[in-house]
Amino acid sequence: MAALAYNLGKREINHYFSVRSAKVMALVAVLLLAACHFASRRYRGNDSCEYLLSSGRFLGEKVWQPHSCMMHKYKISEAKSCLIDKHIAFIGDSRIRQLFYSFVKIINPQFKEEGNKHENIPFEDKIASVKVDFLWHPEVNGSMKQCIKVWTEDSVAKPHVIVAGAATWSIKIHNGSSEALSQYRMNITSIAPLLEKLAKTSDVYWVLQDPVYEDLLSENRKMITNEKIDAYNEAAVSILNSSTRNSKSNVKMFSVSKLIAQETIMESLDGLHLPESSRETSAMILMNVYCNKILKPIDGSCCQPRPPLTLMQKLAACFFTLSIIGYLIFYIIHRNAHRKNKPCTDLEGGEEKKNIMNIPVSPLEILLQSFCKLGLIMAYFYMCDRADLFMKENKFYTHSSFFIPIIYILVLGVFYNENTKETKVLNREQTDEWKGWMQLVILIYHISGASTFLPVYMHIRVLVAAYLFQTGYGHFSYFWIKGDFGIYRVCQVLFRLNFLVVVLCIVMDRPYQFYYFVPLVTVWFMVIYVTLALWPQIIQKKANGNCFWHFGLLLKLAFLLFCICFLAYSQGAFEKIFSLWPLSKCFELKGNVYEWWFRWRLDRYVVFHGMLFAFIYLTLQRRQVLSEGKGEPLFSNKVSNFLLFISVVSFLTYSIWASSCKNKAECNELHPSVSVVQILAFILIRNIPGYARSVYSSFFAWFGKISLELFICQYHIWLAADTRGILVLIPGNPMLNIIVSTFIFVCVAHEISQITNNLAQIIIPKDNLSLLKRLACIAAFFCGLLILSSVQDKSRH
Secondary structure (H helix, E strand, O other), X not given: OHHHHHHHHHHHHHHHOOHHHHHHHHHHHHHHHHXXXXXXXXXXXXXXXXXXXXOEEEXXXXXXXXXXXXXXXXXHHHHHHHHOOEEEEEEEOHHHHHHHHHHHHHHOOOOOOOOOOOOOEEEEEOOOOEEEEEEEOOOOOHHHHHHHHHHHOOOOOOOOEEEEEOXXXXXXXXXXXXXXXXXXXHHHHHHHHHHHHHOOOOEEEEEOOOOOOHHHOOHHHOOOOHHHHHHHHHHHHHHHHOOOOOOOOOOEEEOHHHHHHHHHHHHOOOOOOOOHHHHHHHHHXXXXXXXXXXXXXXXXXXXXXXXOOOHHHHHHHHHHHHHHHHHXXXXXXXXXXXXXXXXXXXXXXXXXXXXXHHOOOOHHHHHHHHHHHHXXXXXXXXXXXXXXXXXXXXXXXXXXXHHHHHHHHHHHHHHOEEEOOOOOOOOHHHHHHHHHHHHHHHHHHHHHOHHHOHHHHHHHHHHHHHHXXXXXXXXXXXXXXXXOOOHHHHHHHHHHHHHHHHHHHHHOOOOHHHOOHHHHHHHHHHHHHHHHHOOOOOOHHHHOOOHHHHHHHHHHHHHHHHHHHHHHOOHHHHHHHHOOXXXXXXXOEOOEOHHHHHHHHHOOOHHHHHHHHHHHHHHHHHOOOOOOOOOOOOOOHHHHHHXXXXXXXXXXXXXXXXXXXXXXXXXXXXXXXXXXXXXXXXXXXXXXXXXXXXXXXXXXXXXXXXXXXXXXXXXXXXXXXXXXXEEEOOOOXXXXXXXXXXXXXXXXXXXXXXXXXXXXXXXXXXXXXXXXXXXXXXXXXXXXXXXXXXXXXXXXO
């Protein structure tokens, strides 16, 4: 009865909701969201610096999130690089002095807060040629005015950044009188033109006064109330913003510290001065405001201008535009609206069964249609992660943000279960299921920022290793059984793996190695192919007649293992190989191949383990040692129970070890050798019981079929800033934003998968002569890319 209800329910869902209808909904959502964000930008302004200086919220207790953009956490070397030959001046009271100290500590964490508090404090880093001064002027009066006036003279060197602010001393000394507020207005009115003049050549920030925690204030500060602070802030804002008649003031209001203080002033020791963590946040905001436009950090989208289009991006835009125009012309000429038939829905699979009349009638139409769709999708990619249309936010990890979604997808995966078509070990449905749930877990890991939690990081490393294990297992099995070493097979695999990444390298202006997993599986596929294709070619059909061939294959695998070990422990040899042109253009990141060596070395043995497992499994299967019938255990009951026990213990032992890791570097060093333990344990647990081998989750398997596209697309249209942040389509509602952005992201990944499959059939023909001609064209295309890339690199330098 339950099974009948489940099938009826699934039929009902698929009747009203298909993949095509989902994609239409995603397209409508993108158009509406783009229109809303464009209108918002036009109405509210497009300056993310204003958002950084004036608005934001705390993620958790100490992580500050500016509105609509991402804030970079500057390291010492980055701060010195940005501020080289710069002079920064802080002028004001004790609160400004605190901000000065926090700012200097970004440059030199050893700088101590000592000396007379009520005097000027200099700081200079002679090596980096950075000068930061604090000038003690606790009141807005003639003394402060004279100090600022000196900088306006043409003969005097002006600071590059001026941070000023004061008010609490005026309230305290004059006992909060209204006359003091009037005098404050007069004084700041006289200073405003000077600040405006300085702001034409320097960055000038007026720091509004933070609230106080009145219950903690000492008796001689009780007159400093939040009501009076608000009055002084209103006076400063109204006067400084009206200092220019016909244009916007160049003096920037640093009001974000008020928001920070509202959340943290309760932790103050005296009710007046902010706790150190809040001061550090304000100082980091100042660093972002000034340095983001200079250093352009990936995860610092605040205050960054949109990067100019490169030559290759312009050419790509022209190509996709022509493809869209070409397809529209082709469609108008060859199609008639009256000839269209409505597509009928496959109620079981949720896919569209198109009428023969709707199938594109020629390869040219398929080609134009595919590039037309791809062009629109790439426009969405660019809008999400290169243009400043949509917002971006920093990640913030909590245990609930990772583990609760994991529970959700596990429940859905169990709900959508079906019988497998075959019951062999690692059959197609099962491997798709495996790839699917692993990909979903990896996606949740990335968007939740769980890499900061070492036990989760170590388990995710096993999932990445398991993908590579499947690469070794799958390709070895194909070549071993089929014996097909033809160029068509190689080109099909390479095209499907690399097509999307090559397009993204051009459109998003990123190096090939940036999408590290694709280079990894591509290189390992070629390693497997070369290992098995080189003389002597040993395949299952040949080896069945003579065990000598099995020994020969094992020698090949042993030589492969030797090469892996040599390269793993000889970084110099590895880097020399991949630093050769044109390999260096593919595998360099930030000018060297270290990142590629690190990624390759991290899972260096697991592909070999996958190949060896495939060889052992297929040999046992051929000798009929395994029982792979429906519902039958893989081995005899005693052996099956023993292996299951060993597998469960091994699986849990690895998890305990990974969860107890304290040092990432040490655990990464052990990972290549021990990750196979949990992978093999999972395979045995999943396949030894006959009932487990006979069912699979169609929910996970669906995602498994587009797992590569999901992994690549997440970089730009689900995450943001090249995976450093989160794309925000719907601000102010994180849960709804995740739901909508995920829905669009999955639809796009599925469409790209279909486009890749369609193009693979056209661009990679089965006829060898035609294929060689296409390969010549592809080679010419890549030669052109290399030339254009060299031209771009020279223009940048």
